Amino acid sequence: MSQINSPDDSSNNSQEKLLIDVGSTYFKLSNKTNIEQHFRDFNKSILDDLTHKCGQEIERFDKKNIHICSSANGGLSTLIIGVTHSFSLKYATNIAFNSGINIIDTILFQNIEEYSVPSDLIDVVIIVGGINSNSDNFSEDLYRYLDNLTYSNVVFVGSELDVPTIKENIENVVVLPNIIDDRLHIVEDSLKAYLTNLYQQDIEGKEDIKDLYNITDNQIFSTPYVVNKTLPFIHTKYAVVNPFVLLDIGGATTDIHYSKDLVDENIVTENEYDRLVFKKLGVYKSKQSLIFAAKNNEFVYELLMHLKVTENIFEEQSNKATKVLMQLAIFLVLCKISHYKKAYVNLKLLSVNSFVLTGGITKVLTVEEIENIISFFYKKILNSDHNPATVLDNNYDIWTLGAEVEGKELCQ
């Protein structure tokens, strides 16, 4: 556990808020002056764990002054079926990420027969393709695939002309306005509202999270959604120069939020900041897949050498090993968003002015250790001496600010 106290410990103020963030690995509590962080005990329910470790603190607060957000539920599993990578799949993926969803798989409709049918239950299937004047974007192959799939919700956001056939063939399909307009631009609002709502219902439906309503009167939000809302206000806490990239390397997944200026994509939305998630890239729950990804990266051995360790470090359980794992995670994420590896987006990394790091990583690595990796990445992968500023959010100000923003909006 770590605890950071600020000197002016203030008295118990009835308006003071307690903010709680439940993650897959840690939970955090923050009041006006103090922030606590605890490792989760997975043998206990979240509520039991919380009250066991922080019961006294929680009792100090009225239920209406406690705000909780959670990223521990793993998120909704989403399967997107679209007709192209550059438009339908890309737009739907973008909207899903910005609605707080973590787990996304995509299928290019024309090759649907080549995809295996996932055996797990899918929370929501999104079907998208074609502008409104283009018809017959889908065929029997779609319905056959869906027949073999188990899912809880299915939503259609493609061409208007296809709606009657889709309705005829897919039971309980929800039809929303097309997310692609007649100029091939993205239209986010209705799908975003639908997914955010679904995500919200999912969080509330999880037994573990439901319990938490015993200690709060306020709605429980998803953490990435809260963080994304904070970014326009980040300069009130830190000297962050736009455009910036925020990395939240967690236990199970890694979240990236980035200024829109860093992409010259065909996606033009109202969001100033977009979000992207790398599932299976984390330092606890996803440790094995992180190591696997590392071993498949041709530069990792050089990186280990640069850090003066060997690959035996992967087998070790030590502070040093955790540090190296986190440094690797930073490196891999940067590779994934650079032109070196074509992912869902490639950011213009040479234009980045600041990197902001938040989450557990800030308790493990120093600014120097992070800068060391970032400059290794720029030299090796981008052949550049570019040197963006590194900002560590080691007091979780971003999350606190986000929860405050959220709290204020709710009170209005």
Next chain:
Amino acid sequence: MKVVTGVVGNDIHVVANRLIDLSLQARGYEVFNLGVNTYLEEFFDAVVETGADILLISSLNGEAEGWGREVPRLKAKYKKLDDIIMMIGGNLVVGTGNAEDIIPRYKGYGFDIVCHQVDLNTGLDSLEEMLKERNLK
């Protein structure tokens, strides 16, 4: 009739692109203009999303050849592009080049109409002719 157009690759010469958009509209086409700096996959994807009949690519800065060579491989991956009319124009090689060599080469890449350093209106007239020949207009 729907046309997808744009300037391929890293090319940022925008003037011709604007003229093409306007001329096509004046001739009654429904235009989907992807603008400058458009990659091949985006062109093909736009054709799929819009159900366009014609793909009109421009290239001014000398990159056309490299992209042209990529066309057959990429187009083969798509299952819905067989009927599309493909047209390319602008400066199709580095320097002036010789149309007699250039045209057959680009036809080999899969383009139906190749306009190397040809005036826009002349190029669009040959498109009309092809549409008539194929009884599409």
